[in-house]
Amino acid sequence: MKTDLFEKRKQELSRLTDEELNRKFWELSEKIVDPLVKLAYENTTPSIERSVLLRMGFNSLEAKGFVDKCFERGLLGRGAGHVILKVAEELKRDYLAVGKEMAEGKHWEVAEKSFKGVKIG
Amino acid sequence: MSLDPTKKLDVDEILTGLADYRPKRKGWHWREAHPSEKKEGSYRYEEISKPLTQSLPLPAGRYFDNIDPQPQEIITAEIASGRFEDDLRRMRMAAWHGADHIMVIRTLGQSHFDGLLEGTPEGTGGVPITRKEIRASRKALDLIEEEVGRPINFHSYVSGIAGPEVAVLFAEEGVNGAHQDPQYNVLYRGINPIRSFVDAAVAKKLMASADILQIDGAHNANASSKIAWKVMPELLVQHAINSSFSVRAGMKKSLISLSTVPPMSSPSPSFRLNFVYALTIRELFKEFKFRAQMNTRYIEADLYDATRIHVLDAVLSRLTHADLQSTITPDEGRNVPWHINSIRGVQTAKHTLIALDGIKRYVGPKMDALKDEMRDLKIRAILYMEDILENGGYFEAVEKGFFVDSGYFPERNGDGIVRKKDGELGAGSIVPRERDYYAPVCHHYGYNALPAGVKKACDPIRGCTLDHPEKIQFLDELDENDNVEVRRAAVRESERKGLLKPEVEWKNDGIIQLDITIPDNPDIAEAAALEIANRLGLEEPTVISKTVLHPAEGTYVELKARVPFFVDRNTLRLPEKPVTLSEEEITRYVHENPLRVVAGTVGNDEHSVGIREILDIKHGGIEKFGIKYTYLGTSVPVEKMIDAAIETNSQAILCSMIITHNDVHIDEMKKIHQLCIEKGVRDRLLLIAGGTQIKNEIAIQSGMDAGFGRGTKGIDVASFIVKTLQGKKAGG
Numbered sequence: 001m002k003t004d005l006f007e008k009r010k011q012e013l014s015r016l017t018d019e020e021l022n023r024k025f026w027e028l029s030e031k032i033v034d035p036l037v038k039l040a041y042e043n044t045t046p047s048i049e050r051s052v053l054l055r056m057g058f059n060s061l062e063a064k065g066f067v068d069k070c071f072e073r074g075l076l077g078r079g080a081g082h083v084i085l086k087v088a089e090e091l092k093r094d095y096l097a098v099g100k101e102m103a104e105g106k107h108w109e110v111a112e113k114s115f116k117g118v119k120i121g
Numbered sequence: 122m123s124l125d126p127t128k129k130l131d132v133d134e135i136l137t138g139l140a141d142y143r144p145k146r147k148g149w150h151w152r153e154a155h156p157s158e159k160k161e162g163s164y165r166y167e168e169i170s171k172p173l174t175q176s177l178p179l180p181a182g183r184y185f186d187n188i189d190p191q192p193q194e195i196i197t198a199e200i201a202s203g204r205f206e207d208d209l210r211r212m213r214m215a216a217w218h219g220a221d222h223i224m225v226i227r228t229l230g231q232s233h234f235d236g237l238l239e240g241t242p243e244g245t246g247g248v249p250i251t252r253k254e255i256r257a258s259r260k261a262l263d264l265i266e267e268e269v270g271r272p273i274n275f276h277s278y279v280s281g282i283a284g285p286e287v288a289v290l291f292a293e294e295g296v297n298g299a300h301q302d303p304q305y306n307v308l309y310r311g312i313n314p315i316r317s318f319v320d321a322a323v324a325k326k327l328m329a330s331a332d333i334l335q336i337d338g339a340h341n342a343n344a345s346s347k348i349a350w351k352v353m354p355e356l357l358v359q360h361a362i363n364s365s366f367s368v369r370a371g372m373k374k375s376l377i378s379l380s381t382v383p384p385m386s387s388p389s390p391s392f393r394l395n396f397v398y399a400l401t402i403r404e405l406f407k408e409f410k411f412r413a414q415m416n417t418r419y420i421e422a423d424l425y426d427a428t429r430i431h432v433l434d435a436v437l438s439r440l441t442h443a444d445l446q447s448t449i450t451p452d453e454g455r456n457v458p459w460h461i462n463s464i465r466g467v468q469t470a471k472h473t474l475i476a477l478d479g480i481k482r483y484v485g486p487k488m489d490a491l492k493d494e495m496r497d498l499k500i501r502a503i504l505y506m507e508d509i510l511e512n513g514g515y516f517e518a519v520e521k522g523f524f525v526d527s528g529y530f531p532e533r534n535g536d537g538i539v540r541k542k543d544g545e546l547g548a549g550s551i552v553p554r555e556r557d558y559y560a561p562v563c564h565h566y567g568y569n570a571l572p573a574g575v576k577k578a579c580d581p582i583r584g585c586t587l588d589h590p591e592k593i594q595f596l597d598e599l600d601e602n603d604n605v606e607v608r609r610a611a612v613r614e615s616e617r618k619g620l621l622k623p624e625v626e627w628k629n630d631g632i633i634q635l636d637i638t639i640p641d642n643p644d645i646a647e648a649a650a651l652e653i654a655n656r657l658g659l660e661e662p663t664v665i666s667k668t669v670l671h672p673a674e675g676t677y678v679e680l681k682a683r684v685p686f687f688v689d690r691n692t693l694r695l696p697e698k699p700v701t702l703s704e705e706e707i708t709r710y711v712h713e714n715p716l717r718v719v720a721g722t723v724g725n726d727e728h729s730v731g732i733r734e735i736l737d738i739k740h741g742g743i744e745k746f747g748i749k750y751t752y753l754g755t756s757v758p759v760e761k762m763i764d765a766a767i768e769t770n771s772q773a774i775l776c777s778m779i780i781t782h783n784d785v786h787i788d789e790m791k792k793i794h795q796l797c798i799e800k801g802v803r804d805r806l807l808l809i810a811g812g813t814q815i816k817n818e819i820a821i822q823s824g825m826d827a828g829f830g831r832g833t834k835g836i837d838v839a840s841f842i843v844k845t846l847q848g849k850k851a852g853g
Contacts, residue, residue, distance in 0.1 A: 001508045006531040009507070013500045018404075021499050025405055028506035029361035032515055037369045039315060040322030041567045043551050044558070048323045050236065051285035054293075055562040055585040057592035060237035060252075060286065076552045079569075082559035085581060095582060 046071055049080035056081050058099055065103030073108060078115055086114045124268040126175060130213055130261065132206050133613075136605060139256050140595040144295025145263045148332030149376060150272040151444075152193055152221065162188035167479035168439075169193060174270030177217045179472055184734075191219055192474035194438070195274065197412075197447035198467050201226035202457055202626040203244040205254045206605050209261040211460050211626075216262075216269045218467045222298065222445060223262065224276040225250065232281025232310045233546060237290060240598040241605040246457060250277050250287065252595060255294045257605075274298050274334070279324050280305050282312050282547050288324035292331035292564075293586055293593055300380075301325060302363045305338030307545075308524055308538045309345070314516050316547040318366070322566045325370035330564035330587060335372060336412050336445075337363040340382040342525050344418045347536075349384035350394050351529040354501035356384075357402060359524070361506070362515065364409060370566055378410035378445060383434045386419040392433060399441040400486055401495045405502075413443035415466075420454040422666035422679075424462070427451035428469055435473035439480060446470045455665045456681075459625035459632075501530050516542040563587055620687035631683040633659070638677045643667050646676035654682045696817075701840035704746065710843045711747040718743070718842070719765045720775035721753035724789050728812075729755050732777035735811060735835050742835035748842070750775075759793040766806055773807035773842055781814045787823050794824025807845055809838060 016024065046067045053063035070080050084102060087110045088095035101107060122134060152170035159166045162185055169190045178189035198220035200208045205225075212223050228244030238249045241257075248254055259275055266273040276298035279288045284301070291299055301324055306317035328335055339359035346352040360379050367377050381402055385391035403411065415431040428451050438446050448466030450458035508531070509518040518524070519540050526537035541548075554568045561578055562585040571578055579585040586592045598604040612628045615621075622631040635654065639646035647664050654662030659682035666679040702710075720732055736752060738744040751769050753762060759776075766774050776793060778786040790810055797803040810820045811829040820828020827841050 001504060001511075001531040003531060006504055009504055010500050013503060014496070018496070021496065021503065022405055025357075025361065025499060025503050025506070026365070028503060028510065029358075029365045032362055032506060032509055033365045033369060035514055036318045036366060037322070040319045040370070042554055043315075043319045044554050044567070045285075045316055045319055045547075045550050045552065046235070047283050047320050048285045049560075050283070051289045051323060051327070052560045052562050052565065054237075054286055054289045055579075055587060056582050057586055057594065059594035059596050060239060061596065063286070064236045071550075071552070077555040078557060079554070079559045079561075081561045081582075082557070085559075085561060 044076060044079070046076065049076055052079065052081045053084075053099065056084070056099070057096055058103075062100050062103040066099055069102065069105065069108065070111075073112065075111060075115055083111050083115070087111050090114060122264060124213075124264050126268065130210055130264075132209060133609065135209060135257050135261050136206075136609075139253060139260070140597070142256055142260050143590055144256075144259045146272070147292075147295045147297070149297050149334035150221075150274055152191065152195060152271070161190040162186045164188070164190075166190055166475075167482070169475070169478065171271070173219070175217065176219060176269060179468060179475075189219070190475050190478075191271075192446070192471060192478075194413075194443050194470075194474060195222045195445040196220050196467055196470050197222040197224050197276075197445055198463050199224045199226060199447070199449065199458065200463060201244070201247040203228065203246065203248060204605075204608060204627050205241065205248045205258055206609065207627045208248065209258060211463055212258070212262060212273075213265050213268070214460060214464055215467055216265045216271075216273055218464050219471045220273075220448075220467045221266075221271055222274045222276060222447070223258075224298075224447070225258065227278050227281075232278075232306070232312070235282050235547075237283060237286050239596040240600055240603075242600055242603040243608070250290075252290055252294065253597060255290065255296060256595075259295050276300075276334075276336075279328065280338070281310060282306075282316070282320075284317075284320040284324040285327065288327035288333075289586075291333060292327050293590065295331075296333060298334040298336065299328060300336045300338055301328060301367075302338035302359075303366070304359055304363060304524075305341060307519060307540050309338075309341055311540065311545050313545045313547040313550070314519055314540055314542055315551050319551055321366065322370040325367050325372050326564055326566035329370070329372045329376070332376060334376050334378055334410070335367060336378045336380045337367075338380065339363065340380045340414055343382050343384050343416075345525050345538075347527040349416075349418050350389075350398075351527055352525065353384060353398050353498060354505050354530045355524060355526075356381075356398075357405060357498070357502035358505050358509070360402065360406060361502075364406065374408045375410065378412040379406055380412045380414055380447075382414045382416050382418075383437050384416070384418070386416055386430050387433075392437070395434075395437055396440070396486070397491060397494045397498065399437055400491060401498045403441055404495070405499065410444040411442060412445040412447055413438040414447040415449045417449050417453055420449070420451070422452075422455040423668060424451040424465075424666070427454065428465070431466070431469050432473050435470050436477060439474055439477040440484065440486075446474060452665075457626055461625070505530050561585075615687060619690040621690050622687055623684055625681075631660075631685065632681050633684055634665070635659075635680045635682070636677070637680060638670070638675055640675045642673055643669055643676045646678050650678040650680045654680055658685065659683060660685050699837065699841070701836050702843055704836065707746040707836070707839050707843050710847065711839075714846070715749070716747070716773075716842065716846075717749040717751070717769055717771040718773040718775055719751045719753060719762060719769060719771050720777070721757035721762060722755045722777040722779070723757055723759055723762060723793070724778065724780065724785060725756050726778055726780045727755045728777070728779035731779070731811060731813070732775065735775065735777075735829075735833065735838055740835070743839040743842075745835060746839045748839060759789060759796055762793065763796055763800055763802065763806075767800070767802060772805070772846065773809055775809050775811065775838065778810060778812045778815065781812075786810070786812065786815065787819065790820060790823035790825050790828075807842060809841070811838070 050063040084099040088098040198215035226247035228247045228249045274297035279299040279301040303317035303321035306312040307314045383395035415434040420427045450462040450466045452462040522537035522539040528534040622629045625632045662682035668677040734740040736742040813831045815828040817828045
């Protein structure tokens with residue numbers, strides 16, 4: 001911000017009361033985070049998906065193995081846990097056992113078939 | 122299992138049964154209200170909390186009936202030596218001194234590890250945070266908090282490229298507080314900016330689910346910028362971005378704590394600058410909590426300078442407001458923190474906050490004088506944010522190097538930290554959630570399309586680990602060489618045999634510190650100090666601090682080195698502790714055989730506090746047992762002491778001597794003994810010396826009947842007099 005513009009705006013802000021200044025501060029802060037919140041709402045990441053698998057009862061090694069493979073196959077956007085549940089449902093087996101096997105590289109053809117339309121990587 | 126204050130923490134027992142250990146409680150715990158009108162001893166306080174059941178008071182506590190009032194503020198000790206099993210013992214030490222927020226720094230590089238670490242590898246400058254390490258630490262703290270009678274908050278970091286997973290781990294394992302601030306990832310860890318914010322929302326929501334207190338990371342701008350006060354407008358902006366984002370991710374304001382540091386230090390006119398800043402931030406963020414951290418930016422290797430800075434920082438906390446007073450060990454500038462310095466940090470905070478208890482009733486800011494500067498700061502922060510928005514938003518501002526620039530806004534010096542929106546670690550790992558994106562777990566931030574018929578996200582998996590901890594998998598060790606069992610095996614033998622080595626951070630590290638003043642210039646002094654350590658047979662001597670007393674006249678050197686041998690605790694010869702008579706026995710004897718003594722400090726010695734304590738009834742002195750005394754004052758010539766004893770028909774002379782330069786105390790003792798012989802009264806007078814440096818053996822060698830050193834109470838002296846007189850009587 002150029003100095004003259006700064007000085008001009010500073011003059012304008014000087015007319016605000018303390019309360020108004022505080023309010024202005026928080027309004028701007030909200031404006032800055034609006035797009036950040038939207039990004040977070042609409043996206044996921046390998047770490048987020050591993051955090052889902054941990055909460056489902058997988059250990060960190062299984063979570064990492066699974067999510068790496070899920071990411072490579074372009075299925076992360078469906079939700080890692082979702083992919084496991086879908087495959088477990090197809091195989092009619094317990095999701096924990098199926099997820100563990102998928103982390104080792106098994107059953108991915110089932111996943112890819114279930115989520116058809118997704119580009120196979 | 123419970124802890125016995127006379128026994129060491131059994132680390133092996135802590136490590137047993139971890140696979141099934143569950144934390145006693147979850148969530149942050151504030152200190153509780155004082156139960157009895159904030160009265161401790163004979164003092165009424167205004168800002169203290171519930172006392173501990175067991176603790177170690179400040180050094181001067183013994184003059185105040187050993188009271189140990191606890192400030193209302195949570196006190197933090199940062200503890201992380203790289204070996205968590207040794208840190209457990211330091212946590213216990215810190216808790217006994219009044220820390221109830223134990224902050225464990227992570228090992229170097231963990232924030233770039235894409236996933237969770239497991240097992241118990243050794244860390245550098247911190248601890249690798251793993252489930253096993255956290256569980257063991259929480260287990261130890263669950264015991265320690267029972268021992269001291271106050272819940273202890275355990276804290277580490279939800280930062281780096283695996284934030285959401287670490288947040289799950291913390292929520293599951295009863296971690297109570299954590300640093301979380303995506304801006305920290307972006308600016309200081311070089312992690313992709315988008316990844317950092319997307320991860321952060323999920324991590325924050327998870328932290329909120331377990332009532333984990335969040336501490337932000339804005340204060341790092343302070344420590345990174347060239348001239349710290351110039352980043353003040355930016356600090357406000359950084360705090361605001363993280364606070365707003367956190368609330369939007371689901372955190373309660375009452376569990377969002379701003380990490381704020383007084384930016385400046387002496388010799389700048391720091392307090393004035395820090396005061397304006399502290400008041401401004403507290404006004405703008407009044408709905409949030411404040412974690413007052415001490416300044417590290419200007420800490421060199423000088424412990425005293427660090428302590429002076431930290432006292433003033435805590436004064437600022439008391440004059441404004443803090444919910445947590447964090448401490449930095451004063452040796453941060455030169456070591457991995459040592460046990461003693463962690464404790465000193467805690468003592469500094471406790472001392473200052475208690476000393477200033479209630480001061481705001483008398484002293485406060487002159488708002489008329491402060492108003493303009495506070496408004497100026499706010500306006501700069503507001504325009505800073507307008508500048509961010511007009512440049513396209515947060516990511517664009519980071520790309521343009523807005524942050525941690527050394528200019529005072531709107532001035533920019535072009536030396537800010539630049540991070541690319543689409544670059545850095547983890548770039549390209551952000552994936553849009555598809556329309557059917559589904560995460561079958563609770564407390565998940567963001568879009569989540571529950572399948573038809575599913576009411577609660579985790580119903581299809583019959584509950585997730587946050588509600589069903591039995592579903593958590595515990596991984597033990599992954600590395601057979603780098604783990605706690607291997608480290609324990611190396612020290613267990615010496616523990617079993619009772620072999621001791623000095624310790625500053627790790628069992629058997631053997632490190633000692635020597636304080637040496639060499640009457641020469643700094644270069645010579647350093648070389649001389651190293652030579653001395655070598656000749657003493659010490660290993661790996663390293664100079665850790667130097668203070669120039671004069672460029673040619675002298676240099677004070679602090680040196681650390683390793684002691685290469687063990688000391689066997691079983692073969693140590695301890696001086697016998699005299700068994701004192703009971704109070705009743707003494708009182709009865711004195712009642713039947715009236716006793717009188719004369720007392721004073723001898724020679725040129727004006728230190729009278731100690732002798733007054735030995736005498737006065739209100740300090741539990743000998744008067745309490747009915748012993749009459751004549752106090753002759755300070756710097757009394759020995760002739761006068763003897764004459765007074767004869768005149769008052771006393772049975773004993775109590776001479777206090779603090780000054781010991783050139784063994785003047787030994788001369789005085791010999792002199793009084795000799796004069797008593799010359800005057801023919803040595804047989805009927807007990808001669809007793811006392812003082813901090815007095816040893817019984819030396820006193821006796823110098824002609825006294827007894828000598829009493831540091832920590833002596835009236836009863837010790839009274840008991841000695843009575844016992845000796847009883848013995849004389851019995852002997853005829």
